[in-house]
Amino acid sequence: MTASTLSPAPVAPAAPQPGRRARRRQENLAGYVFLSPWLLGLLGITAIPMLISLYLSFTDYSPLIPLTEANWIGLENYRRMFTADQSYWHAVQVTVTFALVAVPLKLAAALAVALLLNRTMRGISVFRGLFYLPSLLGGSVALAIVWVSMFNRDGAFNSFLAIFGIEGLPWVNDPDWALSTLILLAVWQFGAPMVIFLAGLKQVPVELYEAASVDGASPWRKFVHITLPMLSPVIFFNLVLETINGFQGFTSAFVLSNGTGGPVDSTLMYSLNLYIAGFVDLNMGYASAMAWVFLLVIGAITVLLFNTGRFWVHYSDNEER
Amino acid sequence: MRFPFRLAALLLILAIVLYPLVWMVGTSFKSPQEIVNNIGLIPREFTPGNFADGWNKFDVNFGRFFLNSALVSLLTVAGNTISCLLAAYAFSRLRFRLRGIWFGVMIGTLLLPGHVLIIPQYILFRSLGWVGGDWPYLPLLLPQFLATEAFFVFLMVQFMRGIPRELDEAAVIDGASPYSIFRHVILPLSRPALVTTAIFSFIWTWNDFFRQLVFLSDLKDYTAPVALTLFIDSGSENAVGPMFAMSLLSLVPVFLFFVAFQRLLVEGINTSGLKG
Numbered sequence A: 001m002t003a004s005t006l007s008p009a010p011v012a013p014a015a016p017q018p019g020r021r022a023r024r025r026q027e028n029l030a031g032y033v034f035l036s037p038w039l040l041g042l043l044g045i046t047a048i049p050m051l052i053s054l055y056l057s058f059t060d061y062s063p064l065i066p067l068t069e070a071n072w073i074g075l076e077n078y079r080r081m082f083t084a085d086q087s088y089w090h091a092v093q094v095t096v097t098f099a100l101v102a103v104p105l106k107l108a109a110a111l112a113v114a115l116l117l118n119r120t121m122r123g124i125s126v127f128r129g130l131f132y133l134p135s136l137l138g139g140s141v142a143l144a145i146v147w148v149s150m151f152n153r154d155g156a157f158n159s160f161l162a163i164f165g166i167e168g169l170p171w172v173n174d175p176d177w178a179l180s181t182l183i184l185l186a187v188w189q190f191g192a193p194m195v196i197f198l199a200g201l202k203q204v205p206v207e208l209y210e211a212a213s214v215d216g217a218s219p220w221r222k223f224v225h226i227t228l229p230m231l232s233p234v235i236f237f238n239l240v241l242e243t244i245n246g247f248q249g250f251t252s253a254f255v256l257s258n259g260t261g262g263p264v265d266s267t268l269m270y271s272l273n274l275y276i277a278g279f280v281d282l283n284m285g286y287a288s289a290m291a292w293v294f295l296l297v298i299g300a301i302t303v304l305l306f307n308t309g310r311f312w313v314h315y316s317d318n319e320e321r
Numbered sequence B: 001m002r003f004p005f006r007l008a009a010l011l012l013i014l015a016i017v018l019y020p021l022v023w024m025v026g027t028s029f030k031s032p033q034e035i036v037n038n039i040g041l042i043p044r045e046f047t048p049g050n051f052a053d054g055w056n057k058f059d060v061n062f063g064r065f066f067l068n069s070a071l072v073s074l075l076t077v078a079g080n081t082i083s084c085l086l087a088a089y090a091f092s093r094l095r096f097r098l099r100g101i102w103f104g105v106m107i108g109t110l111l112l113p114g115h116v117l118i119i120p121q122y123i124l125f126r127s128l129g130w131v132g133g134d135w136p137y138l139p140l141l142l143p144q145f146l147a148t149e150a151f152f153v154f155l156m157v158q159f160m161r162g163i164p165r166e167l168d169e170a171a172v173i174d175g176a177s178p179y180s181i182f183r184h185v186i187l188p189l190s191r192p193a194l195v196t197t198a199i200f201s202f203i204w205t206w207n208d209f210f211r212q213l214v215f216l217s218d219l220k221d222y223t224a225p226v227a228l229t230l231f232i233d234s235g236s237e238n239a240v241g242p243m244f245a246m247s248l249l250s251l252v253p254v255f256l257f258f259v260a261f262q263r264l265l266v267e268g269i270n271t272s273g274l275k276g
Helices: A018-056 A076-084 A086-117 A124-137 A141-150 A156-163 A178-188 A191-203 A206-214 A219-247 A251-257 A270-280 A284-312 B003-027 B032-037 B049-055 B062-093 B099-110 B114-127 B138-145 B150-161 B165-173 B178-189 B191-207 B210-215 B224-234 B237-272
Strands: none
Touching (some): A018 A284, A018 B099, A018 B138, A076 A284, A086 B003, A124 A191, A141 A156, A141 A178, A141 A251, A141 B003, A141 B237, A156 B003, A191 A219, A206 A219, A219 A284, A251 A270, A270 A284, A270 B114, A270 B210, A284 B114, B003 B237, B032 B237, B049 B062, B049 B237, B062 B138, B062 B178, B062 B224, B062 B237, B099 B150, B114 B138, B138 B210, B150 B191, B165 B178, B191 B237, B210 B224
């Protein structure tokens, strides 16, 4: 198998290093051999479906008819989405509210607990592991079921309130409160960003704190002027990741509302709305248009985050961006 | 903050964080009356019957649903580790034409929301007769065998970049081809990245709901998460105990993985920024 790479090419001494050229050709071929599953996936699972989806977004396609019989309706789906579909705007509002509230709360909880854990003491890794556990379990249907039951009329949360003589609400059935229970579920999973914060905190040079102590800085000033700037790349990383995840919430909203987005559309997350349009109402052309707007908005938010990041994310000089 | 306060704060937060899980375990052993009346964590009357009731609640029992979930998850693990390993080797070690462009495309797909592709994929797989066909899991598994989880490709690329290049170069001098370098140098040294990928793919697939909800149409093919939603449909008060019992059972494999690989999981998200 290695004969070709070893051949010293005695027949053509004038040619510059033909063995090397053969090797390069072999490497090029090998590159594509190893990449072939990924390339197939890119083409068949990602690129072609994306193009189909773009085409469908200009049609009235429904899975009840063959793809070839879908009617081209131009921008009608987009017009309807932006001007005539109230539940669409409702879903946008629910999703934005969810992301704007859940992401900062989750990151704040993650940072606060990471600061508490950022000490060398025994048992830290046990705490760290247990705080991380909800991040592993929290996205599941099983946990969403438990969460919803906990905030039911007879749930554990109301039993807890009853101890203080407060009469609770059926939180998950109340349009004003249902989304809040989902936000709490998201915040409860603060473990994953916490672990990342903790690793970031370990990288902050101790000398900075020592120097500040010598200058008589208060803990608060140290936090604001040392910890936050030094941690800003990690905060940024978590912010991007959690925001993108936040916009894609689906499972908990599906479980709470049994797939309807209720009560009164109060948990109609964007993805759930898209699922209902495509797989319940079988309006796949319309749902494809929703998917494309979603993709563009997520892309725009990512670009926006990266652009604003320049103003507040501090990278050490010796660190590559 | 002084040590006792710090510890007290941590313990309080831990209690809040673990409460839902403990409550879940307690409730799955409570009788229907106790679920409404007993606000405590521990059931007065131990009711293991919830597990038998939940197990046999639907026409297909939960053993089948768990087996289905295990089948999908394990095959996903196989697909992800193999296909992402191959792609990562190409990206991190081989020089080939357009490599930079393909790598950029791969990074681009990292941020691509899966929900955007679900409708055209559904149409494509359905037109091939794969949805609800003889191979109900093909739509769930095929993408995993084609390295579409860019997260894992990226994770392994990062890992392989850390393997000293001198090893490859020595092998090249010995006349090794790119294939034998992969087989004898990179593959054995990539074990930690493979294990991390395997564990995360198992847990994510085991917990996944959206794709399984869309692509599975026959009750007998349902995975555990899809089957659990049937309890919500049935909705009666008497179903709460069994519903909790089955929910609890469905979390056991993830919990065991957590216990066995806690260190690796925590370090895994550190090195790669993976989401748990």
